[in-house]
Amino acid sequence: MNRAYLSLGSNMGDRLELLKKAVHMLYEHEAIQLEDVSSVYETEPVGLTDQPAFLNIVVEISTSLTPVGLLQECQQIEENLDRVRVVRWGPRTIDLDILFYNHENIETETLTVPHPRMHERAFVLVPLAEIAPGIAPVPVVGTEGVQIWKTVDSVEDF
Numbered sequence: 001m002n003r004a005y006l007s008l009g010s011n012m013g014d015r016l017e018l019l020k021k022a023v024h025m026l027y028e029h030e031a032i033q034l035e036d037v038s039s040v041y042e043t044e045p046v047g048l049t050d051q052p053a054f055l056n057i058v059v060e061i062s063t064s065l066t067p068v069g070l071l072q073e074c075q076q077i078e079e080n081l082d083r084v085r086v087v088r089w090g091p092r093t094i095d096l097d098i099l100f101y102n103h104e105n106i107e108t109e110t111l112t113v114p115h116p117r118m119h120e121r122a123f124v125l126v127p128l129a130e131i132a133p134g135i136a137p138v139p140v141v142g143t144e145g146v147q148i149w150k151t152v153d154s155v156e157d158f
């Protein structure tokens with residue numbers, strides 16, 4: 001089995017419900033086991049700042065999918081939840097990014113793992129540190145824009 005960490009975000013529509021639906025789609029997939037889910041964080045938008053606040057989580061999964069197969073499943077979930085790309089870096093119903101896949105370094109035309117911008121993103125590093133302490137450095141500063149919105153004590157609790 002392969003171990004992977006995904007970052008999920010939403011800043012359009014019923015953000016929490018969309019995150020729950022995306023997590024449920026991961027849970028339902030025959031080749032994916034949900035191992036852990038972080039708390040839900042409300043986070044200031046990074047990149048294009050003139051847009052609504054996001055809700056972000058990080059999930060830990062085990063999977064028999066290949067990295068590209070996992071990417072395709074993430075893209076399918078985005079499509080199922082009506083992800084539309086109106087403005088690059090702009091508002092979206094749901095966004096799933098692969099952060100880590102085992103300890104592998106992957107570079108293809110469509111996929112770079114570990115995620116190349118993860119280390120600049122407190123909205124990823126803070127929830128990631130909650131479920132996988134030490135896997136990546138947590139910023140000492142710049143986390144003021146990442147606030148607990150809903151604590152999650154277990155996968156079933158989500």
Ligand SMILES: Nc1nc2nc(S)n(CCO)c2c(=O)[nH]1
Nearest residue numbers: 009043044045046047054089123
């Ligand atoms: N806080 C926050 N800012 C973001 N900017 C982009 S693009 N995204 C989408 C993820 O790449 C986010 C996000 O999920 N959260």
